[in-house]
């Protein structure tokens with residue numbers, strides 16, 4: 001076996017996604033040269049993929065509501081996010097020359113919707129500030145002296161650094177780099193890691209052949225979805241295997257919990273703008289010789305995929321009873337049978353728990369080693385909340401690493417650290 005070449009670095013970041021790059025920015029802002037390593041041939045592939053359908057970078061709803069979107073055992077993420085608010089993200093983006101555009105529901109996107117112009121400008125600024133990107137460098141653990149080990153096209157490499165920030169992502173869309181393999185290397189060193197679970201993912205439903213053949217791919221709009229104590233007006237899409245997209249991601253946490261407990265029901269209000277009483281009254285009007293389909297269309301304006309959903313889950317006798325039918329339309333129970341595979345989830349929960357980290361996101365038991373981004377144990381829906389938390393935790397870990405270096409710095413500045421910014 002070839003023995004690894006050995007390099008010494010001041011500050012190392014592993015993982016060139018949004019969290020790692022934001023951490024790098026904190027270091028370069030303080031004149032600290034930083035080496036960024038990534039396993040993939042190019043950086044931030046998931047970030048670029050997120051931009052394919054419109055990069056929803058943050059959200060401008062009230063801060064209290066915004067922070068309430070995050071869940072995590074220790075309740076510490078909200079404080080970190082509150083330190084890098086959506087308005088600060090908008091300003092940060094504008095400083096990179098990218099205008100922000102806010103949609104009618106408060107979702108914020110870069111004006112061109114894509115991630116690539118933002119990423120290009122960001123990488124240029126980081127490089128100008130002293131960051132060096134090493135692609136095709138897969139981190140594979142530590143050697144017995146604590147050096148970081150990498151597989152590279154030029155053979156194995158060991159790197160010793162004063163500070164290390166891990167920003168290795170979650171465990172989905174592995175083809176973009178985030179394969180979660182880091183969890184094994186952490187576990188070998190007894191660093192706590194909780195199991196990964198899919199979040200913001202599709203769910204499985206046993207559709208009838210008719211539903212599948214006719215409606216797979218159909219969007220279901222203007223509805224209300226409820227699972228557990230989460231209720232949302234967002235829409236969803238019927239897939240061959242079940243249900244997917246925006247509205248489903250909003251209720252994915254309670255559905256996941258319900259599945260783990262044994263039974264998961266998703267309640268759909270097919271007509272959220274009509275009360276059950278009004279609907280009962282309309283459906284009670286004599287049907288005469290009209291077919292049920294016509295009656296539903298005329299009395300309730302229920303057609304297409306919504307009508308198909310109603311038929312799919314409603315026994316015949318309920319269709320004949322106006323009050324029971326109104327109840328079914330207002331609260332259609334869709335039985336969820338499982339989740340799509342972890343790798344297909346938009347994001348994952350699990351990873352390094354906040355309990356294992358200091359306020360600066362440094363591992364309690366590994367001084368000088370920080371963690372950030374989706375590899376930490378938190379959860380949030382889509383809507384810009386995921387990227388915001390990745391930026392905010394990357395920023396906090398980067399600031400922590402700066403402070404760590406400054407605290408151990410030579411008093412006369414010989415350590416090369418400048419005080420261009422405020423590290424704390």
Ligand SMILES: Cc1cc2nc3c(=O)[nH]c(=O)nc-3n(C[C@H](O)[C@H](O)[C@H](O)COP(=O)(O)OP(=O)(O)OC[C@H]3O[C@@H](n4cnc5c(N)ncnc54)[C@H](O)[C@@H]3O)c2cc1C
Nearest residue numbers: 015017018019039050056139169177178373374384386387
């Ligand atoms: C299709 C899709 C659309 C999305 N849209 C949005 C959206 O609009 N808004 C939003 O807020 N969020 C969105 N997200 C989620 C968001 O992209 C992620 O939460 C975010 O990219 C996570 O950032 P991160 O820096 O923590 O990790 P990642 O972006 O996953 O980056 C981790 C990096 O670490 C590298 N890495 C992993 N293991 C190793 C190793 N062993 N050695 C070296 N390098 C390694 C990977 O190659 C990768 O570059 C979307 C996700 C997907 C899949």
